[in-house]
Amino acid sequence: SSSLTDPGSCAFNGAVSATNITATTSGTGAIAVNTALTADPTAGTLTLVSGTGGIGVNGGAKLSGGTVDLTTSGGGVNEAALGAISTKVLQSTGGVIGTVALPGTQNAIAAIGNFSVPKGTGPFSLYTTGALTVAGTLSAQSIALEASGNISIPGAVVDPPTGTVTLISDNGSISETGSLIAALLTGSSAGNTSLTGATMTTNQVANLSNFVANGGAFTLDDGANLLISGIVNAATINIDVGNGGGVLTLGN
Secondary structure (H helix, E strand, O other): OEEEEEOOOEEEOOOEEOOOEEEEEOOOOEEEEOOEEEOOOOOOEEEEEEOOOEEEEOOOOEEEEEEEEEEEOOOOEEEOOOOEEEEEEEEOOOOEOOOEEEOOOOOEEEEEOOEEOOOOOOOEEEEEOOOEEEOOEEEOOOEEEEEOOOEEEOOEEEOOOOOEEEEEEOOOOEEEOOEEEEEEEEEEEOOOEEEOOOOOOOOEEEEEEEEEEEEEEEEEEEOOOEEEOOOEEEEEEEEEEHHHOOOEEEOO
């Protein structure tokens, strides 16, 4: 295992490989990753904890391990398009204060565990190749998930009363059997989109905007009154509000 604690900021410019890797900064400290940090891909954990300077995954950098655990007290987590994260589970033990932007085109993130961006501090956006599972609770000011494969949500996606949840599966389907809480929902899938929740009233979606299930079915079971403000395009559409007892409103 490899561990580094720095009261200031730290930058990784040379590759590090170990079973487990931990780097911690405090105060106004930041962590800048400019190279490969590689923990064991099966059981290893790569843990980065920064001060208010946040975490930067810069072009050419790669974070990898069985689990990648990111925590900041400010500054968020910002990944360059040419950065990469490869992990079975992406999580945040201590939460992230600030924007989480993970657009790396080479990301290979199989699952998201518990990951909190406390209310009002920033949005969460992520792109990954392959399939993506939200296994834990993901919460942020707004949430945008895009995967080249299927998206599965047995866990929870939680958005505040004024936020937006965007779900995009480029080449697959979207399935949610956990909990989806969103002020506004939008997205698309190449196949079916099924948002049924753990029960018919678990999901709490207030506004359904534009959503496309290309050639597939769109299903939403919603426990809240629902406004459809956009265009829902699918071969078949099934929407249930309040287990038949809610109010469904069609917008312009």
